[in-house]
Amino acid sequence: MANYLSVYGVVNSLTPFQTSVTGQSCSVLLSVTAQSQGQINFVVNLQTFVLEQHTFRPGEPVIGIYDTSVPVPLIYPPQYQAVVLAPNRDGSMAALDYFDDDLLNTDQTIRLNIPADGSTEILMTNGQYYLYNPGGHYLFFLYTSASASTPAEITPQKVIVFCSPE
Structure with missing residues (x-):
């Protein structure tokens, strides 16, 4: 894996x-x-x-x-x-991992919070907007802070969804 x-x-x-x-x-x-x-x-x-x-x-x-x-x-x-x-224009941090439908990564150390207000940009690798729950895919995301909890709660600035070939 x-x-x-x-x-x-x-x-x-x-x-x-x-x-x-x-x-x-x-x-x-x-x-x-x-x-x-x-x-x-x-x-x-x-x-x-x-x-x-x-x-x-x-x-x-x-x-x-x-x-x-x-x-x-x-x-x-x-x-x-x-x-x-x-x-890395603004000192962001980044990660790439598989996230389940609850937006929890594979080793259950990160949970993504995607605000309903649309402030997190969610795109596919071709630059088009991804209009569904991004869970169930590999996700690349940029963020500036994370909670100290386990799993860490992260509200990403941008998410890139790596869709599997259909």
Whole structure:
């Protein structure tokens, strides 16, 4: 089962990531100085979800999420396949996990509160509004605070619903 970890840092550089003999690919290596891990690299390819299709530049704050269950090469700096990348303009925190219909995550440590007033933007990965209960899906969300209770109560600013193919 996927287990996602969030990394917060600043973009150092973006370079082409060669995955073929011809040296051409549709992947980029995003080098980041992470707050807690130091230098790391994210491989960004066509499967990486980039919030708002943002184009990153050196010096920008970034949130990167990767799957800890995916094998990685034993190199320095560490190199992870980016699952989600998001600009971090306002010092937000982020997470990606599966949430049930009651909006409780898999290890029951987070419960999402979605206000009825529409103040939380709920979108699909294609940028369109998701008009149903987002539970029962993997959800990426941005937030600024969480309660100290167990499970932590979080009212996200934005939720991205990763729908399964129909």
